[in-house]
Amino acid sequence: MVKAWYMDNDFSDQRLEHHRNPPEFVSLDDLYKKTGVEYFNININTFATDGVLDKIKKDRGYTYEDEIVCSKECLPNYEEKIKSFFEEHLHTDEEIRFVLDGSGYFDVRDASDQWIRIAVSAGDMIVIPSGIYHRFTLDTNNFIRAKRFFIGEPVWLPYNRPADDMPCRKDYLHKLEKGFVEVN
Numbered sequence: 001m002v003k004a005w006y007m008d009n010d011f012s013d014q015r016l017e018h019h020r021n022p023p024e025f026v027s028l029d030d031l032y033k034k035t036g037v038e039y040f041n042i043n044i045n046t047f048a049t050d051g052v053l054d055k056i057k058k059d060r061g062y063t064y065e066d067e068i069v070c071s072k073e074c075l076p077n078y079e080e081k082i083k084s085f086f087e088e089h090l091h092t093d094e095e096i097r098f099v100l101d102g103s104g105y106f107d108v109r110d111a112s113d114q115w116i117r118i119a120v121s122a123g124d125m126i127v128i129p130s131g132i133y134h135r136f137t138l139d140t141n142n143f144i145r146a147k148r149f150f151i152g153e154p155v156w157l158p159y160n161r162p163a164d165d166m167p168c169r170k171d172y173l174h175k176l177e178k179g180f181v182e183v184n
């Protein structure tokens with residue numbers, strides 16, 4: 001089950017939890033209000049037939065999907081990829097991940113540029129908005145398998161910080177200011 005917390009400012013091993021002292025947890029509601037990150041809990045044993053994931057895909061227009069395995073054995077250019085996932089960056093589209101097995105940390109910046117660490121494991125699906133600065137790391141288990149989704153043809157290109165002049169960054173800051181209210 002997903003948990004999120006504010007990180008300490010210690011630059012030791014990125015795979016450790018990096019809690020503050022005392023720990024400062026962030027609820028899923030607060031995570032959304034502070035960052036726009038959305039969360040879905042999916043049953044990993046029944047998702048192929050229970051319709052929950054299918055509804056999310058349909059509602060949100062996720063037309064592309066594949067799977068990524070991050071481990072020394074399975075990920076080509078492992079060291080290089082792990083390093084680039086952890087460089088602070090943003091994308092012009094949402095980053096959608098549904099964890100099937102293993103675990104890891106997605107770190108996102110809040111409005112005051114503080115890192116919030118989101119610990120994901122099997123059954124956790126997260127949507128990282130376009131334009132938010134973020135990064136990913138494996139934890140000490142060194143393994144994650146996840147589905148990736150995309151609206152249309154996938155673009156995995158990261159724009160490392162600073163990318164403040166990008167339209168998607170400006171859009172994100174605008175939504176953040178408005179508190180992520182949906183305007184239909």
Ligand SMILES: CSCCC(=O)C(=O)O
Nearest residue numbers: 068070085097136144146
């Ligand atoms: C759990 S997915 C691995 C990380 C990743 O795909 C990314 O950071 O883009």
Ligand SMILES: [Fe+2]
Nearest residue numbers: 089091095158
């Ligand atoms: Fe990313």
